[in-house]
Amino acid sequence: MNYILADGTFREALLPLTYTRPISDIRIGILTIKEKWEKHLGVTVSDKTEAYLSEKFPLVSGSDNVVIHSIFLPNPELVSAINALSENEMLLYGETIVAYRTTHVELEPSLDAFKKVSFERELMTVTNPWDIFSKNGEALQADFELLTDGRKSQPLSETNQVVNPENIFLEEGASVEFSILNAATGPIYIGKNAIILEGCIVRGALALCDSAILKMGAKIYGPTTAGPGCKLGGEVNNSVLFANSNKGHEGFLGNSVLGEWCNLGADTITSNLINNFAEVRLWSYQTEGFARTGLQFCGLIMGDHSKCGINTMFNTGTVVGVSANIFGSGYPRNFIPSFTWGGASGFTTYLPKKAYEAATAMMQRREIDFDETEEAILTEVFEQTKKWRKS
Secondary structure: OEEEEEOOOOOHHHOOHHHOOOHHHOEOOOOEHHHHHHHHHOOOOEEEOOHHHOOOOOOOOOOOEEEEEOOEOOOHHHHHHHHOOOOOEEEEEOOEEEEEEEOOOOOOOOHHHOEEEEOOOOOOEOOOOOHHHHOHHHHHHHHHHHHHOOOOOOOOOOOOEEEOHHHEEEOOOOEEOOOEEEOOOOOEEEOOOOEEOOOOEEEOOEEEOOOOEEOOOOEEEOOEEEOOOOEEOOEEEOOEEEEOOEEOOOOEEEOOEEEEOOEEOOOOEEOOEOOOOOOOEEEEOOOOEEEEOOOOEOOEEEOOOOEEOOOOEEOOOEEEOOOOEEOOOOOOOOEEOOOEEEEOOEEEEOOHHHHHHHHHHHHHHOOOOOOHHHHHHHHHHHHHOHHHHHO
8 A cells, every 4th residue: 555644624724834844744752743654654655735845745646545634643553443444445533534545646535435434542633733842742752662662772871860761762873971861751762863962951751853962051841852953952841843943042942843944042032821821822824813722831833944033032822934034122923924024123024035045054054955946845935925924
């Protein structure tokens, strides 16, 4: 069978994070959703996503396809149920499509054309941006068990103070010295060539993915994920950084999600609690209003390639789009559209040419090219987000 992960109907609810990726490329726990499915299935999967993303995330179809809704995180029982589907059968979770088996990938599924099978056990889904940090602990535990099962950790240096060392796993090339690691509250996973510098204090769960760095004296409260190539410093609580993003200095980041290629200037502070302890509302591109999160703690949601200057202060429940550049004193508004430039005193359009120059410079530091495919994606995002800049 050929496996495909499809965005389905929830992509818009996960903006701005899905402006530049399919849902399957969202990182939660240690792995992205696609990486989880590939580990569980033992095969490579492809994506059914927006046309402008398809060059970077191409669809591979076959004569016998299983299309899986990307909002669902895999577990052994779900994988077994999906693999048991016959042609023209559909697996449902309540009224939501989980997966279907078909020869016609290009067509949207007609419910009447499929025999229905129900999945009754509870499943973890990602349908809102805040799910990524609020469900990160459960996802991190599942990934830790998946990745470490039957394997032996690299040795941990005796210079460290450790609680529950059996709950700590170091991949090849990982380095941790003179730090405090408390894995009693959740696992601590240190990826290949990742580094925890001296004096860090970590309270699990933590996923420090390949080549990521905790800078000296960092204070990390779990469940937190720093994706490949990320840098963390200062104080971080229950946050997820997808890949190659930096929060490398003093300041506070809490209950937040940063996409790829983001950079927070020194002493940037995110508020994650309203001072009257009210429920946080978060901007929704889907409803064009502020959605109820059901959460008392919610900080910053930031799309790819966005950055802020030193001493930036973000209000509770702030949503920043793609390729925004924020600076200056005071609190900027809590919805900052893509390709905007400014701060509390006002915003202007961040011209694509300038944004691409910044993206090129940052990516070159990681020896990655900002190529025509990346530029085409951001150009499409610029066009799609015009109305937010006007308003």
